[in-house]
């Protein structure tokens with residue numbers, strides 16, 4: 001081995017993760033886990049990122065997460081972690097922590113109910129037929145982030161907003177073949193691999209995807225968000241569990257338990273414009289014009305009176321829940337993103353994960369789960385790539401970073417985009433406004449909803465991404 005090759009081998013493979021949300025933090029854990037799984041760690045974490053040492057013949061890695069926010073605050077309410085994603089957290093050793101912070105659905109994913117009298121339309125079982133404690137795990141987003149942070153696989157750098165990245169193709173200071181990451185504070189860093197986990201407004205994505213299809217899409221729906229204590233509702237709560245969706249034309253009121261069932265997460269959806277286009281009525285036209293220029297945001301608020309007005313006529317339990325919401329609940333515009341054709345750039349040195357790659361509507365409760373699946377698979381391919389370099393692997397696809405990232409995309413893109421498309425349909429189903437339903441009365445819509453719900457979540461939950469990975473790896 002020449003001196004420079006020797007030097008390269010001794011240098012850790014540097015991974016810069018942009019965005020420390022659910023996708024970014026889980027991705028750091030998964031990369032660390034899979035690398036560690038293949039090798040014994042010998043080097044303790046450094047101050048500056050976590051260097052995971054390996055035995056002498058294998059390359060070490062260093063993982064850094066760059067998050068724009070100054071601190072982790074309690075923004076955001078509940079997120080669904082489907083059984084497909086819960087399984088991966090358990091494999092990573094986070095099972096006990098997840099069980100502690102998740103809500104329990106008591107066998108029912110959701111019961112769909114008539115808005116005016118809570119009569120049952122259909123109950124969907126939660127598909128918990130797994131060994132041990134693996135189950136559907138709805139959580140407060142902040143609890144999940146805390147769980148990931150405590151597991152600490154990476155050096156975390158807050159107040160580091162990425163401004164852009166540059167693939168270095170000239171040999172300046174030996175950085176040829178690497179990527180420079182520039183931050184808004186004027187600083188920069190160099191990495192071998194940049195993972196864009198910077199969410200729906202991703203700057204990493206926007207730098208590389210410049211075609212007209214790279215745009216956020218308005219669903220025409222808004223959602224009011226809040227968290228209320230179950231203790232204030234427990235007395236005289238007329239249902240056997242906390243997972244209910246009350247449906248009306250153009251409105252649905254959804255609730256599920258988080259935080260060990262001490263809190264009820266509430267998301268109350270209202271369509272103002274069908275498919276983002278025609279307003280459903282004159283009042284909605286006037287109202288939605290008010291939001292026209294509001295960028296979709298996870299932190300905008302409104303007056304509770306707006307929730308009261310939009311859910312007038314809903315049954316008493318719904319009115320009780322609304323009465324317990326903050327005076328200033330969250331009000332979010334519900335948007336997604338057009339599907340992308342490509343998730344990796346600059347010869348595989350830049351890759352997308354989570355909402356940056358496939359921002360979806362929340363109606364399958366699957367966005368966080370898809371970003372967790374991405375992180376898991378990215379962890380597996382990175383470990384194989386780093387092994388491939390040591391010639392122990394004969395699998396051609398891990399010989400270059402580009403073919404490695406293409407394999408990640410081949411596994412993840414079709415599935416994430418299937419969930420993304422199904423989420424669009426889901427919202428219109430719950431609001432009884434699919435094309436078929438738009439011709440039907442409220443009463444006639446309900447059996448259509450019931451029939452369609454019995455099947456449509458199965459493909460999300462039943463997939464074990466490790467099985468797909470192992471199968472596709474041998475193809």
Ligand SMILES: Cc1cc2nc3c(=O)[nH]c(=O)nc-3n(C[C@H](O)[C@H](O)[C@H](O)COP(=O)(O)OP(=O)(O)OC[C@H]3O[C@@H](n4cnc5c(N)ncnc54)[C@H](O)[C@@H]3O)c2cc1C
Pocket residue numbers: 018019020021022023024066067068069075076077078079080141160161162163197198199200201202203298353354355356362367368369371
């Ligand atoms: C504050 C917040 C609250 C949310 N609350 C909910 C909720 O209650 N329910 C729900 O279903 N979903 C919520 N989501 C979305 C949900 O977390 C994601 O849909 C899903 O988990 C996929 O995660 P992600 O990591 O891809 O994206 P996100 O969770 O959106 O994470 C992206 C991260 O990147 C950071 N970031 C963005 N731009 C830059 C940049 N230029 N440089 C560095 N860092 C950057 C952001 O601050 C954020 O931490 C929320 C997202 C955010 C950011």
